[in-house]
Amino acid sequence: MNMSVISVKGLSKYYQVHQKEPGLAGSIKSLFNRKYYDVKAVDNVSFEINEGELVGFIGPNGAGKTTTLKTLSGLLYPTKGEVSVLGHTPWKREPAFQKQFALVMGQKNQLWWDLPAMESFILNREIYEVPKARFEETLSELSDLLEVQDLLKVQVRKLSLGERMKMELIAALIHSPKVLFLDEPTIGLDVVAQKKMRDFIKAYNIKYKATIILTSHYMDDVKELCKRIIIIDKGTKLFDGDLDEIVRKFADHKLLSMVLDKELNRRQIEHLSALGGVKEYAYPKLILQVPRENSNKVAAKLLQSYPVADLNIEESALEDIVREVFTGKDVA
Amino acid sequence: MKKYFTVFLVSWQNEFVYRVNFILWRIRNLLRFSMIYFLWAGIFISNRNVFGYNQPQMLTYVFMVFLMGTLILSAPSSDNIGGEIGNGDISNYLVKPVGYLKYWFIRDIASKSLNILFAIVELFLVWLVLKPQLIIPSSPQIIFGFVTAVLIATCLYYLLSCLVRFIAFWTPENTWGLSFLLLVFVETLAGGIFPLNILPSWIYTFLQFTPFPYLVYFPIAIFTEKIAGWELIRILLQSTGWLVLIFWMTKYTWKRGLVVYQAYGR
Amino acid sequence: MKELKIWLLYTNNSFQQMLVSRPTVIIFLLGKFLRVALFLVFLGFLFNGTRSIGDYTREQIVFFFLSFNLIDTLAQLFFREVYRFRALIISGGLDFVLVKPLNPLIRVLLGGADVLDLFMLIILSTIITVFSLANLTVTMSGTLLYLLLIANSLLLAAAFHIFVLSLGVLTTSVDHLISIYRDMTSMLRIPVDLYTQPIRFLLTFILPLGIMITFPAKAFLGILNWEAIIYSYGFGLVAFYLSLLFWNFAIKKYSSASS
Numbered sequence: 138m139n140m141s142v143i144s145v146k147g148l149s150k151y152y153q154v155h156q157k158e159p160g161l162a163g164s165i166k167s168l169f170n171r172k173y174y175d176v177k178a179v180d181n182v183s184f185e186i187n188e189g190e191l192v193g194f195i196g197p198n199g200a201g202k203t204t205t206l207k208t209l210s211g212l213l214y215p216t217k218g219e220v221s222v223l224g225h226t227p228w229k230r231e232p233a234f235q236k237q238f239a240l241v242m243g244q245k246n247q248l249w250w251d252l253p254a255m256e257s258f259i260l261n262r263e264i265y266e267v268p269k270a271r272f273e274e275t276l277s278e279l280s281d282l283l284e285v286q287d288l289l290k291v292q293v294r295k296l297s298l299g300e301r302m303k304m305e306l307i308a309a310l311i312h313s314p315k316v317l318f319l320d321e322p323t324i325g326l327d328v329v330a331q332k333k334m335r336d337f338i339k340a341y342n343i344k345y346k347a348t349i350i351l352t353s354h355y356m357d358d359v360k361e362l363c364k365r366i367i368i369i370d371k372g373t374k375l376f377d378g379d380l381d382e383i384v385r386k387f388a389d390h391k392l393l394s395m396v397l398d399k400e401l402n403r404r405q406i407e408h409l410s411a412l413g414g415v416k417e418y419a420y421p422k423l424i425l426q427v428p429r430e431n432s433n434k435v436a437a438k439l440l441q442s443y444p445v446a447d448l449n450i451e452e453s454a455l456e457d458i459v460r461e462v463f464t465g466k467d468v469a
Numbered sequence: 470m471k472k473y474f475t476v477f478l479v480s481w482q483n484e485f486v487y488r489v490n491f492i493l494w495r496i497r498n499l500l501r502f503s504m505i506y507f508l509w510a511g512i513f514i515s516n517r518n519v520f521g522y523n524q525p526q527m528l529t530y531v532f533m534v535f536l537m538g539t540l541i542l543s544a545p546s547s548d549n550i551g552g553e554i555g556n557g558d559i560s561n562y563l564v565k566p567v568g569y570l571k572y573w574f575i576r577d578i579a580s581k582s583l584n585i586l587f588a589i590v591e592l593f594l595v596w597l598v599l600k601p602q603l604i605i606p607s608s609p610q611i612i613f614g615f616v617t618a619v620l621i622a623t624c625l626y627y628l629l630s631c632l633v634r635f636i637a638f639w640t641p642e643n644t645w646g647l648s649f650l651l652l653v654f655v656e657t658l659a660g661g662i663f664p665l666n667i668l669p670s671w672i673y674t675f676l677q678f679t680p681f682p683y684l685v686y687f688p689i690a691i692f693t694e695k696i697a698g699w700e701l702i703r704i705l706l707q708s709t710g711w712l713v714l715i716f717w718m719t720k721y722t723w724k725r726g727l728v729v730y731q732a733y734g735r
Numbered sequence: 736m737k738e739l740k741i742w743l744l745y746t747n748n749s750f751q752q753m754l755v756s757r758p759t760v761i762i763f764l765l766g767k768f769l770r771v772a773l774f775l776v777f778l779g780f781l782f783n784g785t786r787s788i789g790d791y792t793r794e795q796i797v798f799f800f801l802s803f804n805l806i807d808t809l810a811q812l813f814f815r816e817v818y819r820f821r822a823l824i825i826s827g828g829l830d831f832v833l834v835k836p837l838n839p840l841i842r843v844l845l846g847g848a849d850v851l852d853l854f855m856l857i858i859l860s861t862i863i864t865v866f867s868l869a870n871l872t873v874t875m876s877g878t879l880l881y882l883l884l885i886a887n888s889l890l891l892a893a894a895f896h897i898f899v900l901s902l903g904v905l906t907t908s909v910d911h912l913i914s915i916y917r918d919m920t921s922m923l924r925i926p927v928d929l930y931t932q933p934i935r936f937l938l939t940f941i942l943p944l945g946i947m948i949t950f951p952a953k954a955f956l957g958i959l960n961w962e963a964i965i966y967s968y969g970f971g972l973v974a975f976y977l978s979l980l981f982w983n984f985a986i987k988k989y990s991s992a993s994s
Contacts, residue, residue: 232836511929
């Protein structure tokens with residue numbers, strides 16, 4: 138029986154925000170009389186995560202992902218609900234709990250700017266009370282994995298953004314946490330650095346059986362890393378399950394991606410709309426969106442009567458699927 | 470011109486948003502004033518006359534220092550020119566059709582005018598409570614000389630503070646080192662704690678070769694009629710000279726600084 | 736113990752970080768030194784006209800001023816990090832601090848010791864020692880009481896800084912409070928006795944600045960009575976305890992700015 142490492146039941150977090158009317162009169166008014174209104178950042182969210190899972194949290198800005206992560210880290214008290222991580226209540230901030238997890242937030246750094254990253258690592262070693270031998274071992278493993286062995290003694294301010302993020306990761310993982318909260322870890326990185334980050338996270342998850350929650354805007358992060366995703370919007374959980382499931386459930390369209398060897402004439406173009414929606418047509422590329430059930434039939438027809446050199450049947454882009462989930466399609 | 474007026478208004482709004490900050494800023498000003506006031510009141514307990522100043526004269530001086538401080542030496546609460554240069558934020562301004570220096574000058578004026586309004590109210594209340602004897606001048610020449618000196622001082626201090634912050638162009642990691650030095654000098658050498666004419670005459674003369682006394686001491690000296698006639702005119706000319714000099718230095722440093730800034734390609 | 740070790744690491748890092756740029760070091764040291772020197776010059780000129788102020792001689796007044804600087808510098812040495820607190824909160828960095836298994840005060844109160852103030856401290860201690868030996872009667876008991884009361888002053892300063900940190904957590908307006916603190920403590924450049932009532936009462940019994948700055952110097956000069964000493968320590972301990980309570984309250988209320 139796999140005990141859940143992270144258990145969230147009915148988590149809710151409400152804020153009070155004040156409203157200011159525009160203009161100078163509004164400013165003076167707000168000195169004396171402020172109107173507050175409730176924001177439901179997180180509303181009745183529940184889920185369980187087991188050891189070694191790599192779960193993706195996706196949702197638009199303001200959906201409540203970061204708020205949830207902060208609650209799991211113990212930074213916020215919930216308005217309602219129960220949360221248990223590794224058997225502890227996070228907001229009690231027990232050192233025994235804190236020593237077992239790490240929080241990494243993209244583009245926010247905790248390294249000392251003018252000093253080599255090594256100094257920050259040593260500091261964390263002391264704070265997390267990591268024995269010297271294990272510290273050396275972990276440090277060399279991580280710096281090998283991330284290929285930064287030569288940069289440990291370089292001032293942080295002199296590193297590139299990608300290198301800095303790698304150092305942030307080492308600083309965060311130097312105490313071998315069992316649970317990892319990654320908030321937008323790839324934001325602002327170039328494509329190569331993003332891929333490296335993803336490879337690292339995957340490797341870390343497999344090697345150390347760490348339980349990881351990842352929030353991201355980038356679908357590629359989610360696609361590559363997460364088997365299971367939780368979709369949050371406006372503070373509520375819209376979906377919790379495997380990635381394939383969401384594709385199967387919500388993608389009622391498939392994409393026929395074709396390479397043509399001759400330009401289409403007007404009649405052919407008009408006829409296309411009878412077969413399906415033209416998603417993109419820029420010769421020689423043509424992408425047609427067709428209902429799932431018809432995809433094979435339509436594909437056959439296209440191959441018959443159109444100058445198709447190559448044809449692929451693909452699932453809808455995950456982004457589109459997720460967007461449809463957000464715009465309120467039936468979740469049941 | 471209209472856009473600068475908008476800057477003015479938005480600046481006021483900005484000050485109000487951080488209402489706690491604003492109130493604290495007013496309290497701070499009041500505290501500084503009280504401290505110097507009571508320091509001198511304490512000194513005058515056992516002394517009738519200190520360097521030719523009696524108590525009413527000295528206390529008038531302190532009142533004026535408070536007013537001058539608000540007028541001349543304050544700055545908007547989000548003034549961070551050094552920081553903005555240091556982390557590349559001024560790029561946002563450089564691409565917009567708004568002069569960066571003019572922008573901050575307007576914000577400076579906006580902040581000051583807001584502070585003046587409050588300062589006048591506070592001074593009135595304090596005067597009611599403490600009821601010191603104050604000496605007010607009457608002749609129009611004095612008033613005119615005073616106002617001129619104050620205007621020059623305001624611009625002078627603004628430029629000086631810009632100038633010291635422009636060091637950020639060359640040392641982005643250290644943006645307020647020189648500002649700190651300026652503050653230290655202004656605190657004593659501008660006349661904020663004591664009137665400068667209690668110093669020996671050679672020091673008094675020497676100080677006129679620095680921009681500091683023109684910021685606080687001389688405007689007040691004009692107001693309290695310690696300086697009049699030809700000397701008044703001479704002092705006004707000197708302060709104008711300083712204004713022109715610092716203005717050119719600031720403009721020049723700004724230009725050179727931008728060259729360096731763009732060379733870094735931030 | 737662990738906290739001490741980590742404080743040493745923080746201090747080490749902080750010192751290193753500050754010494755990175757030599758012009759910065761020179762400029763700031765110069766500024767700090769000039770601030771003291773210029774006021775001493777002012778006092779010097781002031782006393783050209785008078786032999787004493789209130790009940791105190793010229794030498795005593797200078798001693799009070801030097802004492803003020805000593806205590807002020809000591810506080811800045813340890814608590815410099817408080818001046819950076821606002822930036823920490825706004826950037827979301829406080830979250831990183833709270834997430835770690837370490838008392839956050841170690842980091843936000845003590846984590847940024849200022850090496851320049853250490854230099855100033857050495858300079859000031861030397862000046863004060865030389866000056867007192869040359870111009871005042873120095874006694875063992877006086878010196879001992881002086882040092883013990885300065886320790887209490889540090890406690891009071893800590894209490895105040897923790898209070899500011901707490902308010903910073905609640906409202907993020909740290910800078911003005913610190914400025915008020917600095918402005919008010921600098922009122923104590925002269926002995927608190929020189930102020931008239933009710934200010935004198937305010938500065939001694941309500942805001943403990945008189946306790947913090949004037950009392951140690953008075954003890955050194957042998958003119959502080961026993962009740963005042965006991966009162967100082969009582970106030971210091973109570974203030975410190977209350978500030979910690981307030982801090983815990985503030986952290987509880989903390990809701991971090993969303994991403």
